[in-house]
Amino acid sequence: MEDVVIAGAGPTGLWLAGELRLGGASVTVLEARPDRDPNSKALTIHPRTIEIFACRGVAEPFLAEGIRIPNGHFGGLPDRMDFSALDTPYPFTLALLQARTEQLLEARARRMGATIRRGCRVAGRTHNGVELAEGEVVTARYVVGCDGTRSTVRAAAGIEFPGTDATTWGWLGDVRLDEPPEHGFANVATAEGGLMIVPLPGGIHRLVGGDPATNRPGWPGELTLDELRATVGRIAGTDFGMRDPVWLSRFGNATRQAVAYRAGPVLLAGDAAHMHFPTGGVGMNVGIQDAHNLGWKLAAVVTGRADEALLDTYHEERHPVGAELLEHTRAQTALMTTYSPEGQALRAVLSRLIATAPDMSRHLAERLSGLSVAYATGKRVRNLPLPEGTTLFEQLRTGEHVKTEAGLVRPDGHLAAPPAA
Numbered sequence: 086m087e088d089v090v091i092a093g094a095g096p097t098g099l100w101l102a103g104e105l106r107l108g109g110a111s112v113t114v115l116e117a118r119p120d121r122d123p124n125s126k127a128l129t130i131h132p133r134t135i136e137i138f139a140c141r142g143v144a145e146p147f148l149a150e151g152i153r154i155p156n157g158h159f160g161g162l163p164d165r166m167d168f169s170a171l172d173t174p175y176p177f178t179l180a181l182l183q184a185r186t187e188q189l190l191e192a193r194a195r196r197m198g199a200t201i202r203r204g205c206r207v208a209g210r211t212h213n214g215v216e217l218a219e220g221e222v223v224t225a226r227y228v229v230g231c232d233g234t235r236s237t238v239r240a241a242a243g244i245e246f247p248g249t250d251a252t253t254w255g256w257l258g259d260v261r262l263d264e265p266p267e268h269g270f271a272n273v274a275t276a277e278g279g280l281m282i283v284p285l286p287g288g289i290h291r292l293v294g295g296d297p298a299t300n301r302p303g304w305p306g307e308l309t310l311d312e313l314r315a316t317v318g319r320i321a322g323t324d325f326g327m328r329d330p331v332w333l334s335r336f337g338n339a340t341r342q343a344v345a346y347r348a349g350p351v352l353l354a355g356d357a358a359h360m361h362f363p364t365g366g367v368g369m370n371v372g373i374q375d376a377h378n379l380g381w382k383l384a385a386v387v388t389g390r391a392d393e394a395l396l397d398t399y400h401e402e403r404h405p406v407g408a409e410l411l412e413h414t415r416a417q418t419a420l421m422t423t424y425s426p427e428g429q430a431l432r433a434v435l436s437r438l439i440a441t442a443p444d445m446s447r448h449l450a451e452r453l454s455g456l457s458v459a460y461a462t463g464k465r466v467r468n469l470p471l472p473e474g475t476t477l478f479e480q481l482r483t484g485e486h487v488k489t490e491a492g493l494v495r496p497d498g499h500l501a502a503p504p505a506a
Contacts, residue, residue, distance in 0.1 A: 098231035098356030099374035108384020133455030137307030151179030160420030236357035251337025263326025463500020
């Protein structure tokens, strides 16, 4: 019997597997897909996630390969938040394909001794583990659902997933451009719709946006290259010479959150716990941060170093973070999908505030980047220099608590208790 079985080998499940092994727990990851999905939904790695990687000594490949972007957008507004004001060694986001992120995280989990099985679809729960579609039972003391918005684990545990259905749809196209924008990037917003363009490896560009025609509840149908070309042309005045699509997709703004992140021996993380419109590129990051919070706690419980009550703090700490995530993505969705003259005026006013009110810009950037997250025990601790000549992030690589002048720091980089008054 394993200590933990994880359903889902996306970034959340893979980071959790590594964290559990760091804490001494045995773990098997079950992934329904026989091969990694080549189409990368996520591209953005935010500053707090880079810090998390640095706290485990695995940030370098991400820093070496990712494209550094020194600012971020809120709701697609033209004036961008300046990340240089953030108190972090990594005042930027990294643009890196999710497929590559998963490859790096899987390599780490395997190095640390995690078992990863592909082509194994979890069909349901048993009293001591999970049952696969083929009938095999994989036994474990705990089961963690990292299996996405349609989570089988969540449904089998009877955890409700309330929220709202889609009322608007975005579109995405990974294509080749014969006439790309200058520097490869573009951010265009007009009454005809909104559009962002980002260069990807291999001469591909990602075009992502929305427009009034799909600003409605009903499913608009599968996206075609002709539709994408016409829509982009209306918004930007050119289709940038797009051709040879690699991936065309739509996504909606259905927004939901699990009422509980734990039900006995079953826990949820990532998209299994929260779903939302992908504004700001935060989804994968919050999932990894869920796993970072849960990993050391679950490992401590299964190895007998902590009482099971520690697991209750996972829901207590991360559920409010998920609720705030949904609030912010809904607010950004409203800004991104308002095409009326009044909506355009609102966008203009808020955009100017971001450009001219540094406190507002920094506040939004801290929330978007994940650096503002704080729990009842205390806030995230920056990379403090330590007396022995190392830094906090270096000392956290063991996955143990670290004593600092700011107080005792938990394995996830947050204070273990609020500073004394």
